[in-house]
Amino acid sequence: MKKVVACMLVALTLSGCKTSPTGRTQIMLYPEQQMDEMGVASFDQIKSEQAIESEQSSNQYVSCIADALIAQLPNKYASQKWEVVVFKDDSANAFALPGGKIGVHTGLLKVAKNQHQLAAVMGHEVGHVIAQHANERVSQSSLLQAGLQVSNAVMQMNNIEYRNTIMQGLGVGAQVGIALPFSRSHETEADIIGLELMAKAGFKPIGAVELWQNMEKLGGERPMEFLSTHPSPDNRIQRLNNKMQSANSLYQAAKQKGLSPNCKI
Template structure:
């Protein structure tokens, strides 16, 4: 039984191996079509459950930033029909989903003070989509559940004492040793993808650093970074600063090509 489970797990991993835009090896077990369907369904549910901002000026401003970013995406994504919705929500948040969906909360407009800072957040969220992070997270969860179930079967077959305690320990180990660091790696990768994307669109890359400085100023106490799904603001700022020289070069090339957004 253990040999069969191991062989099945190896087959799943090998068939799902891909490379992210930054060169990181990733496992995506689900088709892009399936992920798009999930994203579209989730977005439709959100629109039913949350109030939508009706102010035309706000919607035009957010759409302007989105359009400039989308124009710089890889062709398969740039050619999608992207839907951009501003939700009435006080949280400083935004998100993007497979299937060409972008949501921005009105609370984010209080923290992202200009088009460059908002482009940093939106670029980051779109970065999650083009790096297929949602697929990776769903796949990771499936493999974790498979692994825990396989461990449970092995422990039952071996009649090992304290099986429940061991399984509980395995669950905690999976959470802090795999799931959370994996999510932080996604966030850091999306930061870099978003930084490059906003620069290619002609936005000021420095806006990404300013945005996270603003976020740090309004954030309350955070859990230790090793227990958080997101890197600490200071870590993100350092990561972004490391890519700033390259990003500014991309911005200059964008300006020379006539890409200089004026979203207001």
């Protein structure tokens, strides 16, 4: 039984191997159509539960940035119909979901001081979508859960002492050792994709660094990085600065093509 389940897990893993936009190997077990349907359903639920900003200038401003970014996406995403909604929420947040959905909170408009800084956040969130991070996270969760169930079954069959304690340890180990670093790698990858995307669209790449400097000033308690799903702002800024030279080259190329967004609130 143990060997059969192990073989099934290996087969599933191998069949779901793909490569991310930055060249990282990914495991994705679910069809894109299914993920799109889940994203659309989640977005519809959010719209039914959260207040939507009706003020025209905010909506036009966010849509202007979204249009510029979407135009630079790979064709299968650029040709997709996207829905952009501004939500009345004081948190400095934004998100994008499979199925062409983008949400921006009004609180973010107070932290992102200009179009370049807001494009950095929106580009980051769209980066999660085109890298199919949602699919990867769901697939990872399924595999982790299956692995823990197999471990538990094996220990039951062999009457392992302290099985419950061992299983709790395995659960914590999987979370800290696999799930959280995996999530941080997604954030770092989305930062890189978003930085390149905003530069190709004609937004100033330095806006990404300025945005995270603004986020740092917000303060608030944060968990240690190894217990967090997100890299620390300092580490994000350092990694973004490391990519700034190539991003500026993309930005200059965009300017030569006449791409210079003028999105104002």
